[in-house]
Amino acid sequence: xxxxxxxxxxxxYSSRRGKAKGGxxxxxxxxxFDPASHAQKERGEAIxxxxxxxxxxxxxxxxxxxxxxxxxxxxxxxxLLPFLVITLIRPIHQxxxxxxxxxxxxxxxxxxxxxxxxxxxxxxxxALVNPPLADIASxxxxxxxxxxxxEGVAMSDLSGxxxxxxxxxxxxxxxxxxxxxxxxxxxxxxxxxxxKKTGQMTPIVSLSGVVxxxxxxxxxxxxxxxxxxxxxxxxxxxxxxKSIGPKVAPHSEDIAMAWNLCPEGCGPGEYLIQIELRxxxxxxxxxxxxxxxxxxxxxxxxxxSS
Numbered sequence: 001x002x003x004x005x006x007x008x009x010x011x012x013y014s015s016r017r018g019k020a021k022g023g024x025x026x027x028x029x030x031x032x033f034d035p036a037s038h039a040q041k042e043r044g045e046a047i048x049x050x051x052x053x054x055x056x057x058x059x060x061x062x063x064x065x066x067x068x069x070x071x072x073x074x075x076x077x078x079x080l081l082p083f084l085v086i087t088l089i090r091p092i093h094q095x096x097x098x099x100x101x102x103x104x105x106x107x108x109x110x111x112x113x114x115x116x117x118x119x120x121x122x123x124x125x126x127a128l129v130n131p132p133l134a135d136i137a138s139x140x141x142x143x144x145x146x147x148x149x150x151e152g153v154a155m156s157d158l159s160g161x162x163x164x165x166x167x168x169x170x171x172x173x174x175x176x177x178x179x180x181x182x183x184x185x186x187x188x189x190x191x192x193x194x195x196k197k198t199g200q201m202t203p204i205v206s207l208s209g210v211v212x213x214x215x216x217x218x219x220x221x222x223x224x225x226x227x228x229x230x231x232x233x234x235x236x237x238x239x240x241x242k243s244i245g246p247k248v249a250p251h252s253e254d255i256a257m258a259w260n261l262c263p264e265g266c267g268p269g270e271y272l273i274q275i276e277l278r279x280x281x282x283x284x285x286x287x288x289x290x291x292x293x294x295x296x297x298x299x300x301x302x303x304x305s306s
Contacts, residue, residue, distance in 0.1 A: 044101030045109065051096060052089065052113045056120030059085055064128040068285040073292075074136075082121050086114050131184055135283040138291035139182035139189035139211070143248040145273060145297050148175040148258070154304035161297050166304040171265030174301070179249030179256040180211045180277060186255050187212035189279040195261065198270040205259050211277075215257040261299075271299040 059082050067078060090110055094102060129136040144158055152169035165174070176195070180186050191211050196203035207214055235247035249256040261271065276294040284291050 040101065041104050044097065044104050047097055047101060048093060048109065048113055049116065051093065052117045053120050055085070055092065056117050057124055059121050060124035060128060063125060064285065069287055072286055072288050086117060089113050089117060129285060134285050135184050135281060135291070136285060137183045138293040139180055139186055139277040139279050140293045141275065142179040142181035142250065142254040145176060145178050146248045148177060161295065163297060163299045165299065165301045167301060168304045171262070171267040174261045174266040175258055176261055176299070177248055177256065177258040179254040181251065181254050182279065184283065186253060189277055192276040194274045195259065196272055198272060204261055211255050215255050266301055268301050268303050273297040273299060
């Protein structure tokens with residue numbers, strides 16, 4: 001415990017040290033508070049907030065209902081133009097806001113107004129181009145291609161769009177799996193898929209049609225019934241190590257399918273896999289009313305040296 005006398009002596013000593021080091025001590029004085037000036041500044045900032053929100057709403061609606069319907073697909077101007085509007089925030093305020101409020105604005109006000117505009121525009125744009133109001137996302141593969149596990153597979157690796165498969169036998173059965181995903185209706189999107197071996201004119205697989213119909217009625221096995229298991233395709237829990245589903249179709253809504261490329265066994269060689277996915281809907285904001293996605297994968301089967 002510290003008694004009162006000791007506390008007073010310590011305070012006096014501290015005061016003398018402060019004077020010795022810094023000369024005369026200056027008392028800190030609070031600036032006078034002007035309620036009228038503070039209220040006026042608050043009113044000016046409230047006016048600015050609603051101007052910026054209205055500007056973000058106007059830009060989002062313009063992009064969605066006037067710019068996008070005249071385009072066939074996403075273009076850079078859809079992002080560049082809204083960002084350039086930031087330069088108009090100060091001139092718009094100068095025209096709209098009364099001078100007694102405009103003169104109170106500082107650099108901090110313009111920075112806050114710019115961020116508020118960006119977030120307002122982004123939030124409203126996200127709502128206007130996604131379900132239930134619209135659908136800007138194309139159907140696409142849920143993950144990537146994968147090869148079912150089989151005896152004779154020494155190693156497999158997917159790097160970018162190249163799937164490398166090393167085999168320890170002269171030939172092995174190769175079953176290719178993939179899954180289609182969309183944020184609205186993956187089942188009714190259409191797919192064009194061609195799989196052919198390099199050097200051969202006739203494709204192994206050449207299909208075009210509705211995704212759900214090809215997955216259910218296709219000429220080969222569906223994804224769920226491939227072999228004894230889709231071992232490398234299984235997604236595992238990082239903590240428990242237990243299987244939680246196939247990584248190429250991790251969601252129950254994903255439409256999965258598979259093809260046996262070589263019923264009698266595949267030897268070393270390269271296979272080109274071309275996939276194109278399309279959907280046509282009234283919800284699509286583009287002039288074509290269509291979203292599309294395409295990609296090419298290369299399956300490279302190599303003889304393992306071991």
